[in-house]
Amino acid sequence: MSATTAHDTHHDDHAAPRGLMRWLTTTNHKDIGTLYLLFSLTMFFVGGSFALVIRAELFQPGLQIVNPHFFNQMTTMHALVMIFGAVMPAFVGLANWLIPMMVGAPDMALPRMNNWSFWIMPFAFTLLLSTLFMDGGGPAGGWTLYPPLSLQTGAAFPFVILSIHMMGVSSVMGAINVIATILNMRAPGMTLMRMPLFVWTWLITAYLLIAVMPVLAGAVTMLLTDKYFGTSFFNAAGGGDPVMFQHIFWFFGHPEVYIMILPAFGIVSQIIPTFARKPLFGYASMVYATASIAFLSFIVWAHHMFTVGMPLAGELFFMYATMLIAVPTGVKVFNWVATMWRGSMTFETPMLFAIAFVVLFTIGGFSGLMLAIAPADFQYQDTYFVVAHFHYVLVPGAIFSIMAAAYYWLPKWTGHRYDEKLGRLHFWCSAIGVNVLFFPQHFLGLAGMPRRIPDYALQFTEFNMISSVGAFMFGFSQLIFLYVVIKCIRGGEPAGDRVWEGAHGLEWTLSSPPPHHSFQTPPEIKEAEAHS
Amino acid sequence: MSTESTEPLATTAAANRRSVRRLLAVVVGMFGFGFLMVPFYDVICDITGLNGKTRNSVADAAPVRVDASRTVTVEFVASVNADAPWEFRPDVVRLDVHPGQFYQTHFYARNLQDRPLVAQAIPSVAPGLAATYFQKIECFCFNRQAFAAGEGREMPVTFRLDPALPADTRTVTLSYTLFRAEGQGG
Numbered sequence A: 001m002s003a004t005t006a007h008d009t010h011h012d013d014h015a016a017p018r019g020l021m022r023w024l025t026t027t028n029h030k031d032i033g034t035l036y037l038l039f040s041l042t043m044f045f046v047g048g049s050f051a052l053v054i055r056a057e058l059f060q061p062g063l064q065i066v067n068p069h070f071f072n073q074m075t076t077m078h079a080l081v082m083i084f085g086a087v088m089p090a091f092v093g094l095a096n097w098l099i100p101m102m103v104g105a106p107d108m109a110l111p112r113m114n115n116w117s118f119w120i121m122p123f124a125f126t127l128l129l130s131t132l133f134m135d136g137g138g139p140a141g142g143w144t145l146y147p148p149l150s151l152q153t154g155a156a157f158p159f160v161i162l163s164i165h166m167m168g169v170s171s172v173m174g175a176i177n178v179i180a181t182i183l184n185m186r187a188p189g190m191t192l193m194r195m196p197l198f199v200w201t202w203l204i205t206a207y208l209l210i211a212v213m214p215v216l217a218g219a220v221t222m223l224l225t226d227k228y229f230g231t232s233f234f235n236a237a238g239g240g241d242p243v244m245f246q247h248i249f250w251f252f253g254h255p256e257v258y259i260m261i262l263p264a265f266g267i268v269s270q271i272i273p274t275f276a277r278k279p280l281f282g283y284a285s286m287v288y289a290t291a292s293i294a295f296l297s298f299i300v301w302a303h304h305m306f307t308v309g310m311p312l313a314g315e316l317f318f319m320y321a322t323m324l325i326a327v328p329t330g331v332k333v334f335n336w337v338a339t340m341w342r343g344s345m346t347f348e349t350p351m352l353f354a355i356a357f358v359v360l361f362t363i364g365g366f367s368g369l370m371l372a373i374a375p376a377d378f379q380y381q382d383t384y385f386v387v388a389h390f391h392y393v394l395v396p397g398a399i400f401s402i403m404a405a406a407y408y409w410l411p412k413w414t415g416h417r418y419d420e421k422l423g424r425l426h427f428w429c430s431a432i433g434v435n436v437l438f439f440p441q442h443f444l445g446l447a448g449m450p451r452r453i454p455d456y457a458l459q460f461t462e463f464n465m466i467s468s469v470g471a472f473m474f475g476f477s478q479l480i481f482l483y484v485v486i487k488c489i490r491g492g493e494p495a496g497d498r499v500w501e502g503a504h505g506l507e508w509t510l511s512s513p514p515p516h517h518s519f520q521t522p523p524e525i526k527e528a529e530a531h532s
Numbered sequence B: 001m002s003t004e005s006t007e008p009l010a011t012t013a014a015a016n017r018r019s020v021r022r023l024l025a026v027v028v029g030m031f032g033f034g035f036l037m038v039p040f041y042d043v044i045c046d047i048t049g050l051n052g053k054t055r056n057s058v059a060d061a062a063p064v065r066v067d068a069s070r071t072v073t074v075e076f077v078a079s080v081n082a083d084a085p086w087e088f089r090p091d092v093v094r095l096d097v098h099p100g101q102f103y104q105t106h107f108y109a110r111n112l113q114d115r116p117l118v119a120q121a122i123p124s125v126a127p128g129l130a131a132t133y134f135q136k137i138e139c140f141c142f143n144r145q146a147f148a149a150g151e152g153r154e155m156p157v158t159f160r161l162d163p164a165l166p167a168d169t170r171t172v173t174l175s176y177t178l179f180r181a182e183g184q185g186g
Helices: A004-014 A022-024 A029-057 A069-104 A109-132 A158-185 A199-229 A244-258 A261-275 A283-299 A301-308 A312-324 A326-340 A349-372 A375-381 A385-416 A420-446 A458-490 B004-049 B129-133
Strands: B072-080 B088-092 B094-097 B103-111 B117-126 B134-139 B145-147 B152-161 B171-180
Touching: A022 A029, A029 A069, A029 A109, A029 A385, A029 A458, A069 A109, A069 A199, A069 A261, A069 A385, A109 A158, A109 B004, A158 A199, A158 A326, A158 B004, A158 B129, A199 A244, A199 A261, A199 A283, A199 B004, A244 A283, A244 A301, A244 B004, A261 A283, A261 A326, A261 A349, A261 A385, A283 A312, A283 A326, A301 A312, A301 A375, A312 A326, A312 A349, A312 A375, A326 A349, A349 A375, A349 A420, A375 B145, A385 A420, A385 A458, A458 B145, B072 B088, B094 B103, B103 B117, B103 B134, B103 B145, B117 B129, B145 B152, B152 B171
Parallel strands: B072 B171
Antiparallel strands: B072 B094, B088 B103, B103 B152, B117 B145, B117 B171, B134 B152
8 A cells, every 4th residue: 555655645745836837737637627617617608698699689580789690600609619618528527526536546547638638628719719700700600510501601610620629639538538537447346337327427428429529520621621622522513412511410419419418317316316315216227228328329310410301211210210219218217206206305406406407308308209200300400499409408408417516516526515595596597597498499499480590580579589588587597606606615614524414425435625636545345335 | 565556556557558549549440430431421322312413424325115104293403503603594494204215405504704614513313312213315414514705505414214213203303503613714
């Protein structure tokens, strides 16, 4: 043991840089996790303000606030910032903070690479956001970057592509780090099937990331060479085919949507047992369901493009394969409900967000099933119904799970309890706001309102007004969250090590806040303590 | 105790290096796979006609039985790519045809610029799966077409529909998009 200890003390001894240099040079998984989470929170507000521009313009028909070109830049940038800047870094931040503590490791496996993968992000997003001030504006062809429209982007185009490459490199490095940590750094006795579900879902997510981010990199590289180097991957004049871009893009894009939801499944699977005071129901089936969803995500991509003209056999295959995903997802929802069944439940803020996740994510799942029906999809394609669907799985889905995680582990990270009253206020404002915001969009879509337009027909006015009111309510209630987080960082009631009465898992055996190197001595995990 | 603990530390580092090597190989492989999808897609489309591309060469003109009992509507669409000013339209917009019989129709194109241009027409058939049944023995799309400044002319297409065309296909649309040929005609 002495060698390990000596090694660690050595680290603690040398003069740690302070101020800015501490954060620039840090290789500590907790510092990097914090950086990721703060970056994500910043981007959440940036992307959110873009969304409010969209909703303000759509408050009434006609053009009031922005011109259509700027409106299109807002829809595109809102998506890119929220996906790559808010949701993904938030999950990576949680992985950084929690995975070493959950598997009983001192730190991540590759701490220097960890520092890189974070510090690429601010540069990537500075680049992306700077395109808004360039000649011809930022990208305005939608985040899916379909050619030939995306090739009409002005001076911003190469900057957008480079920033996507940088985000990809960052995600891939983060994913490699997560896999190496989970495979090589587990404490003795922490077998794979004893790992907390958050660790499992992240392991699978990390494999998805390294499988599909390079495909996105390839697709955007082809766009770049088509525009500047005379290739014809997607240019019909030179024998290319723009529909091929959609195939390559969605081969990345569909696994990507699971990259944004699997860690959420993991978070909710940690929180519900704590506040139901029962072990997670069906642990093994949760693991297999996650793996099945990940596998299926690779063979359903063309359901995003039912209307491009596919043979009937193709439509049927992608329709049934897509519907098949409802089976493992149903297993998960069943298990969460069964975990709560006859539990001694209490409703602290993390639990409120987790329960809202289960209910509202399921609504998003059902509208997804409707969209999976190929003949019906011809009607729904590119309408607000699609917008309502993916916002239900991403906002009260992914984002709510991140909020739940923040409330659940904030006391562990800071050592202080957050303000429970304000937390609940934040929850109720968010939960009501998000439904007022997105539920009417289902009706708009079914009535035929197309997405990505700055103006609309008069009959859509009422639902759009309701939706915009909900958007501002949801958006501004996030300031409560910001206040709660700052207040909790600055002080509060001491949290205690276990924080929550019903919490189980290695992270709760450490002090709050945890020591610099999480587990200097690997803990021993016994069967009885595993995933309870 | 001390010998035991340095050992796992070294092996963990080695295991991490091994994991990184393997995972990087997957990353490089998947980047390559993205590009591999391009020829793969072309082959699949060539076999199935999935993307509505007709064979851009002279079809086998061997006579086949004409199915006079069946009538299929062929629609003609002409569009111009935004990169050069052209006038471009079909002479007839629709034609009722019997599968197996040859028909000829014309498209009219005129160069609206005061300098010579070279054009390439790119065909596309909808529904995509009908593309493999659309046989052309003469088409202005087989070659680049040079136009003098302000010149306009009729250009012929001679085609037939294969009688094997699936029975549920009653309308076939042939569309041409006129592109300026790269690097020529300035």
